[in-house]
Amino acid sequence: MPELPEVQALAERMAAACAGRSVERVEVLSFQVLKTFDPPVTALYGRPVSGVGRHGKFLDLSTDGGPHLVLHLARAGWIRPHDSFPARSKPLRAGRGPLALRLLLDDGSGFDVTEQGTTKRLAAYVVDDPQLVPGVARLGADPLADSFTLELLAALAGPARHRLKNFLTDQTSLAGVGNAYSDEILHAARLSPYALASALDAEQLARLYAAVREVLGAALDRARGAAADTLKAEKKAGLAVHGRAGETCPRCGDTVRSVVFAESSLQYCPTCQTGGKVLADRRLSRLLK
Missing domain, CATH: 3.20.190.10 (MutM-like, N-terminal)
Structure with a gap:
């Protein structure tokens, strides 16, 4: 998408x-x-x-x-x-x-x-x-706008009862982030997709904010530099974890894992994001021991 x-x-x-x-x-x-x-x-x-x-x-x-x-x-x-x-x-x-x-x-x-x-x-x-x-x-904040600040992200995340994956892809919170870049943002921020947005501390919020700006900003630079007929391929080539289940995490070397649900899926690195734990099926809403 x-x-x-x-x-x-x-x-x-x-x-x-x-x-x-x-x-x-x-x-x-x-x-x-x-x-x-x-x-x-x-x-x-x-x-x-x-x-x-x-x-x-x-x-x-x-x-x-x-x-x-x-x-x-x-x-x-x-x-x-x-x-x-x-x-x-x-x-x-x-x-x-x-x-x-x-x-x-x-x-x-x-x-x-x-x-x-x-x-x-x-x-x-x-x-x-x-x-x-x-x-x-219904659109929420534009994450690349000058008005999108760390304070605004904190205000949006504070009352949110969503897991981070859902928070990032909720268009009434952040406008424009979808399945692929939400995975990339969470990997860059070293945060679990199952973590609660409202439970993030100040240091985690700062990491999330930096990751949102850096991941989307770098992706926009790549998209601007790509030829029209290679734009989709350029997006895929720039992804670290999304769509790369079974491959090696470029940061730590662990195996990228996937959780499949409904009509979609998410990808993440256990070592970088969940303390080595493997996420259970999202529908179960818990971590495997």
Whole structure:
């Protein structure tokens, strides 16, 4: 799933590509993707693009004097830029392929929004204000914003009754952190994913804060430096523990372990994070003795 660093890099690239351009049209190829009907998609047509930004893991393309096109790429969605599109006499037709939405600009360039599979989980919203998108309205602090301080993290963690893994991925707490980078942050901070956010002492909170900023900041630098078609591979290559169960921890040499649950999983290093203890299945909510 694209997380904060990848979405920020995509927003910056889209902003550069859209500079001085207007929306020619938007073709929706998977109707389950479009979550709004008023304003209609046609309200974007002919509008100059005023910018492309990010809210957590949401992309926000704004138009001058018109609505916003807000996109959430879900688990497997992606943005594919095109300098031009093949000429055709008729609009594209909805089908079962990966193409869900196409944004065409007035110079013939544009972007395809794609997702593999017949069921599209990604979402598109045409709204007058991004805060009208429920997921955007609920977002918590942006962990790379100047306003995100150690004191703010402490204030968020204090009343939280979540385990750290859940706290980091709760979008109402920290906006933009997902499964992969939460594993990386906890590994960098040497904290157990099962530790309670509200039980962290001052030294642990300081480690967590530093890890959030360092891990996401380094990932953003890598994403900015990667070619568009290598962005996903660059993310994977930069991960120390996530998706690396059975491999060697790059810090201590122990074996990276995994806990599988529901539709997801977490990875961690016992030596670095849990004092050598192996975590039990998350559903049991306890440590193996």
